[in-house]
Amino acid sequence: MKQVRPPVVTILGHVDHGKTSLLDFIRKASVAVGEHGGITQAIGAYQTEHQGKLITFIDTPGHAAFEKMRSRGARVADIAVLVVAADDGIMPQTIEAIKHIHSAKVPMVVAVNKIDLPGVNIKVQLEKIKKQLSDNQVLVEEYGGETPIVEVSAKTGQGVDALLETVTLVAEIHELKGDPNLPPSGVVIESHMDKFKGALATILVRDGTLKKGDSISVGGVDCKVKGMFDWNGKILDTVGPSTPVEILGWESVPGVGAALGSEAVTAQTVGAVKSLIEKLKTEDSDVLNVVVRADNQGSLEAIEENLAKFNEEAEHIKVIFSGTGEVVDSDVHLAESTKAIVIGFNVSVRPSANKIAETQHILIRHYAIIYELLDEIKDVVDGMLVPGIVEEVFGRAQIIAEFPYGKDQKIAGCRVVEGTFSKGPKIRLIRGEELVGEGKITSLKISREEVTKVEKGQECGMMFSGLEFQIGDVVESFRNI
Numbered sequence: 001m002k003q004v005r006p007p008v009v010t011i012l013g014h015v016d017h018g019k020t021s022l023l024d025f026i027r028k029a030s031v032a033v034g035e036h037g038g039i040t041q042a043i044g045a046y047q048t049e050h051q052g053k054l055i056t057f058i059d060t061p062g063h064a065a066f067e068k069m070r071s072r073g074a075r076v077a078d079i080a081v082l083v084v085a086a087d088d089g090i091m092p093q094t095i096e097a098i099k100h101i102h103s104a105k106v107p108m109v110v111a112v113n114k115i116d117l118p119g120v121n122i123k124v125q126l127e128k129i130k131k132q133l134s135d136n137q138v139l140v141e142e143y144g145g146e147t148p149i150v151e152v153s154a155k156t157g158q159g160v161d162a163l164l165e166t167v168t169l170v171a172e173i174h175e176l177k178g179d180p181n182l183p184p185s186g187v188v189i190e191s192h193m194d195k196f197k198g199a200l201a202t203i204l205v206r207d208g209t210l211k212k213g214d215s216i217s218v219g220g221v222d223c224k225v226k227g228m229f230d231w232n233g234k235i236l237d238t239v240g241p242s243t244p245v246e247i248l249g250w251e252s253v254p255g256v257g258a259a260l261g262s263e264a265v266t267a268q269t270v271g272a273v274k275s276l277i278e279k280l281k282t283e284d285s286d287v288l289n290v291v292v293r294a295d296n297q298g299s300l301e302a303i304e305e306n307l308a309k310f311n312e313e314a315e316h317i318k319v320i321f322s323g324t325g326e327v328v329d330s331d332v333h334l335a336e337s338t339k340a341i342v343i344g345f346n347v348s349v350r351p352s353a354n355k356i357a358e359t360q361h362i363l364i365r366h367y368a369i370i371y372e373l374l375d376e377i378k379d380v381v382d383g384m385l386v387p388g389i390v391e392e393v394f395g396r397a398q399i400i401a402e403f404p405y406g407k408d409q410k411i412a413g414c415r416v417v418e419g420t421f422s423k424g425p426k427i428r429l430i431r432g433e434e435l436v437g438e439g440k441i442t443s444l445k446i447s448r449e450e451v452t453k454v455e456k457g458q459e460c461g462m463m464f465s466g467l468e469f470q471i472g473d474v475v476e477s478f479r480n481i
Contacts, residue, residue, distance in 0.1 A: 005178035005241040006054035007171035012097035013083030018113040022154035045244030046231045050164040076187045086114045086125045090132035103338045116153040135407045178241025182208035185261030191253045199250035210239045219258025223250045289340035292322040293347050314439040315465040316381045332356045394477040395419030411461045421477050422453045430474040439467045
């Protein structure tokens with residue numbers, strides 16, 4: 001029987017914005033002071049209690065050098081707390097953290113830290129940060145969005161209770177539940193070889209119950225659970241949903257990110273793929289996410305410019321990340337978290353990255369000629385654009401208003417005049433008797449709430465991929481059969 005479980009929370013942010021100090025204040029342990037260079041070296045998980053309710057925190061590094069760990073933390077969490085320093089505002093690693101949170105599709109709470117700094121005009125800085133967040137597709141509640149923003153000081157503790165209360169409220173809204181009667185499932189969030197205890201791994205149990213004496217297998221590594229310890233070193237006999245636990249008894253060290261139970265089954269369903277087209281069919285998606293690596297900046301710009309041409313009518317290719325140099329571990333981890341493929345142009349692949357790709361079934365494509373790359377991408381896009389024989393129209397809506405969002409996006413205020421709308425099917429935009437283009441609904445809201453479906457007579461807000469709309473346009477939801 002499903003029961004309410006504690007939320008699993010990750011804290012993300014730019015280096016030195018006070019992420020670790022904030023977590024340190026919450027769990028009353030001196031971690032920040034002892035860290036090398038002020039940067040967290042590994043993911044740890046901890047639990048704290050607020051007003052009688054448990055909250056599980058995963059500590060993920062905020063420095064760019066630990067991108068793969070930050071990505072992993074976002075994927076296993078239910079809620080992400082984005083820490084932004086009041087004096088600095090949004091910084092490069094903050095933007096990367098936002099991308100990971102969006103990719104993981106978890107709710108976000110923004111914590112504006114260092115409000116106690118002398119000489120900082122908090123009111124002015126808050127407005128600046130809200131605008132920067134909006135520019136990066138994060139709309140706070142004050143601006144009509146769903147993202148709470150809380151002012152805190154990790155140094156004095158000011159606002160920390162309000163932050164924990166906000167996290168608790170967000171968890172209640174999303175009705176997080178687990179079933180302790182199920183077999184255990186979870187994810188390895190830390191592992192290492194201890195010279196006295198042997199192989200150790202910290203598993204975040206996502207669902208079910210893990211017991212001392214159980215035999216488990218994670219990422220091909222077997223374990224007879226000889227001992228379990230919480231973050232305080234307390235010995236545990238059973239562990240339920242949303243609980244992190246260090247486990248003793250492994251035959252060897254399991255890989256971080258390896259899955260236990262149903263989590264492993266989910267990971268395996270992706271399977272190995274042999275081409276870009278097969279990858280797209282496997283994901284059942286109209287958009288192909290790509291991570292791009294090239295030998296130099298000129299090649300990279302040429303690839304990105306040509307990939308952008310495939311999105312002129314609707315979004316078909318999305319560049320999650322691009323950079324120069326060899327394909328490294330963090331590229332593969334990012335591809336895993338965003339269901340992307342990795343494209344390498346005249347670059348090598350680091351052996352460790354290749355190994356991760358093989359284990360996680362991440363497709364890496366190698367090209368030496370740009371036309372070969374573009375020809376294969378074109379085959380993928382053409383495959384997506386093949387029309388069906390029969391068309392089914394799900395609904396029609398009239399655009400009656402528009403609202404700005406971010407730097408260059410708009411929300412269409414719509415009234416549904418026929419049928420229903422959801423985010424799955426394709427949509428087309430009609431202006432008079434002219435077809436403007438086709439795309440997909442990326443956001444569907446009634447008032448401030450994201451919804452899965454709207455029906456005839458209801459008014460809603462829609463955001464589209466790759467379409468420029470005008471008031472008076474008609475939106476049709478359809479599919480080709």
